[in-house]
Amino acid sequence: MEPEDSINVLGTALDLCGTDPVTGFFRDGYCNTCAADQGSHTVAAVMTAEFLAFSKYVGNDLSTPRPEYGFVGLKPGDAWCLCAGRFLQAHDEGCAPQVKLEATHKRALEIVPLEVLRGYGVT
Numbered sequence: 001m002e003p004e005d006s007i008n009v010l011g012t013a014l015d016l017c018g019t020d021p022v023t024g025f026f027r028d029g030y031c032n033t034c035a036a037d038q039g040s041h042t043v044a045a046v047m048t049a050e051f052l053a054f055s056k057y058v059g060n061d062l063s064t065p066r067p068e069y070g071f072v073g074l075k076p077g078d079a080w081c082l083c084a085g086r087f088l089q090a091h092d093e094g095c096a097p098q099v100k101l102e103a104t105h106k107r108a109l110e111i112v113p114l115e116v117l118r119g120y121g122v123t
Contacts, residue, residue, distance in 0.1 A: 003032035007106045009114055015102040017044040018079030021072050031081035031105045040111060044103030045082040046122060047074050051097040054090055079103075084111035091116055098122040 003026060006014035019029040025041040026032055033042050045051070052063045052074060062080070065073035074080055079100065088111055090096040099120040108117065 001026075001034050001036050003034050004105075004107065006030065006032055008102050009104045009106050009109055009117055010101055011106070012102065014105060015044075015100065017081050017100060017103040021074070021078065021080075023079065023081045025081065031103055031108075033105050033107050039083040040085065040107060041081040042084050042105035042108035043082040043087040043112065043117070044100035045080055045087060045097040046100065047076050047078045047080055048095075048097050049076045050095045051090055052076070054093060054095045055086065058086075058089070060086065084108040088112050088116070091120075096120055 008014045014030055016029050017023050017031050022029055024030050024032060025037045031042050031044045033040060055062050062074045087096055099117050101117060101121045
């Protein structure tokens with residue numbers, strides 16, 4: 001599994017998303033992706049309580065620790081490489097988290113329009 005080019009949605013080098021906790025399909029802190037990443041974990045999102053509650057409600061509990069998988073659970077303010085489809089779903093429901101555009105992989109644009117991502121952009 002080789003990652004695709006590390007280019008963000010702005011066309012520049014992909015920035016680090018987060019390392020506490022370590023995120024990314026490759027668990028390297030970057031929202032890199034490859035053909036094996038069927039969920040497209042490409043949106044560098046900053047968690048909010050509202051989004052975490054929404055994600056849990058739709059069946060992906062990101063806030064509960066799962067020590068058996070080395071997962072500490074996310075809290076508001078944590079950065080996480082989110083599936084592009086889940087981000088778009090949260091946007092449609094009015095509870096999408098903020099987005100680090102410089103750390104969001106260009107492949108996210110296959111699912112989420114840049115204008116939508118920009119609406120949640122933070123630095």
